[in-house]
Amino acid sequence: MKPRDIVVELLSQLGSSREAREYLRKFSSKESSQFAVIKVGGEVLQNDLSELASAIGFLHHVGLFPIVLHGAGTQLNQALADAGIQSEKIEGVRVTTPQVMSVVRPVIYQQNLRLVEALERLGIRARSLQHGIFNCEFEDQQKFGLVGRVANVDLASIRSTIAAGSLPIVTCLGETSAGQVLNVNADVAAAALVMNIQPQKIIFLSPTGGLLNEENEVISAINLETDYARLLNSGWVHSGMRLKLIQIAEMLEQLPPSSSVSITSASNLTRELFTHRGAGTLIRRGEGFSNETEITGLRQSELKSLIEVCFQRRLNNDWFSEVDLESLIWAGSGRAAAVIDKGFHGIPYMNKFAVTPTAQGEGLGAALWEQISARYPQLYWRSRADNPVNSWYNRQADFRIRAGDWQVFGYGIDDFNRIEALVQNAQSRKEYWTEKLPSEGAIS
Numbered sequence: 001m002k003p004r005d006i007v008v009e010l011l012s013q014l015g016s017s018r019e020a021r022e023y024l025r026k027f028s029s030k031e032s033s034q035f036a037v038i039k040v041g042g043e044v045l046q047n048d049l050s051e052l053a054s055a056i057g058f059l060h061h062v063g064l065f066p067i068v069l070h071g072a073g074t075q076l077n078q079a080l081a082d083a084g085i086q087s088e089k090i091e092g093v094r095v096t097t098p099q100v101m102s103v104v105r106p107v108i109y110q111q112n113l114r115l116v117e118a119l120e121r122l123g124i125r126a127r128s129l130q131h132g133i134f135n136c137e138f139e140d141q142q143k144f145g146l147v148g149r150v151a152n153v154d155l156a157s158i159r160s161t162i163a164a165g166s167l168p169i170v171t172c173l174g175e176t177s178a179g180q181v182l183n184v185n186a187d188v189a190a191a192a193l194v195m196n197i198q199p200q201k202i203i204f205l206s207p208t209g210g211l212l213n214e215e216n217e218v219i220s221a222i223n224l225e226t227d228y229a230r231l232l233n234s235g236w237v238h239s240g241m242r243l244k245l246i247q248i249a250e251m252l253e254q255l256p257p258s259s260s261v262s263i264t265s266a267s268n269l270t271r272e273l274f275t276h277r278g279a280g281t282l283i284r285r286g287e288g289f290s291n292e293t294e295i296t297g298l299r300q301s302e303l304k305s306l307i308e309v310c311f312q313r314r315l316n317n318d319w320f321s322e323v324d325l326e327s328l329i330w331a332g333s334g335r336a337a338a339v340i341d342k343g344f345h346g347i348p349y350m351n352k353f354a355v356t357p358t359a360q361g362e363g364l365g366a367a368l369w370e371q372i373s374a375r376y377p378q379l380y381w382r383s384r385a386d387n388p389v390n391s392w393y394n395r396q397a398d399f400r401i402r403a404g405d406w407q408v409f410g411y412g413i414d415d416f417n418r419i420e421a422l423v424q425n426a427q428s429r430k431e432y433w434t435e436k437l438p439s440e441g442a443i444s
């Protein structure tokens with residue numbers, strides 16, 4: 001086995017090896033420098049250094065070269081306090097007097113070297129890039145002191161580091177053209193780097209391992225197209241997260257639609273990157289949905305192949321003429337769709353719900369579900385008893401009834417007799433599958 005095969009084998013422990021291979025291929029498909037920018041906060045350097053080094057080292061082993069950019073906020077607060085220096089923040093920006101700067105520089109250098117050394121201890125080649133990347137102007141010298149606004153980014157040292165087979169470990173210090181060192185907010189520096197690199201992934205490593213919802217659970221995925229306004233308007237998205245979300249949306253706006261942001265922890269990074277489900281919060285520009293009341297020509301063949309890919313079976317063409325279409329809800333990319341049938345006694349029946357595995361990881365299934373439930377206050381559907389999606393369906397449904405080989409689900413219907421009739425109706429529907437497609441494992 002070649003080292004890369006061994007690693008793929010290891011990765012497959014996280015999900016299926018097919019999944020790991022798919023992401024590895026995807027992340028290797030562009031120029032090496034365009035895989036990822038990873039922003040590491042001071043807190044992660046403080047508490048998770050060895051997890052961090054092994055997760056980054058792992059990427060290097062599989063031939064990926066993330067650009068790592070770090071801050072040192074936590075260590076700086078400590079060092080300033082130890083030195084008895086008062087430092088003030090205005091609008092979230094640390095006012096950097098020359099006295100503050102005398103602490104900032106050594107602390108940042110020190111944190112940079114800690115990470116480089118942790119990587120080297122693992123036998124991973126890494127280079128410390130402390131200067132010469134962010135060409136800056138003063139943000140507002142009167143107000144903030146030695147704080148920089150990035151005027152342009154010089155990628156030469158990053159490129160040559162990667163070309164030499166090393167990982168670039170970048171600080172968030174900038175300089176003016178006259179050589180004055182300026183302090184740049186790490187999120188601002190990360191955004192500037194991202195604009196210039198146009199990476200496939202932007203990764204924020206944080207101790208929480210993702211953005212948290214009202215119940216303090218990690219939100220798995222955010223599809224900005226359908227979720228952004230709702231999140232910003234909801235009371236529980238507090239100021240820090242709000243700001244982060246706005247910055248991320250602005251950043252993604254300027255990248256290709258396939259680029260995505262992941263917020264995760266050092267220990268979950270590998271799982272986040274190499275499985276569909278991930279472990280953290282994935283944010284994409286995402287896509288909208290259209291509601292269509294007929295399925296004609298091109299759409300028919302697109303829908304057919306989507307359904308076949310998702311169910312791994314061939315669909316008989318008669319199905320199209322048998323559907324009593326209420327609406328087709330279709331995702332912009334064509335990777336998710338729901339076919340809603342007029343149903344029985346005026347209650348719509350979900351005839352097909354199809355989401356590709358990658359689109360599931362992006363949260364497109366959940367986004368599609370929101371469209372459905374917003375549009376249809378009552379719904380029923382069926383699913384094979386052994387369908388792995390059933391536990392998810394169960395969470396969306398308020399009844400689930402076993403009927404022979406089927407589970408029938410539904411919501412919004414109170415009358416028990418009505419439910420019984422719907423269950424019978426669902427159970428008696430014809431199937432339109434022909435042969436099974438070769439199973440997952442058989443596709444290499």
Ligand code: ARG
Binds near residue numbers: 282
């Ligand atoms: N591995 C894929 C990626 O990094 C999908 C990750 C899905 N993550 C999630 N938190 N839903 O782009």
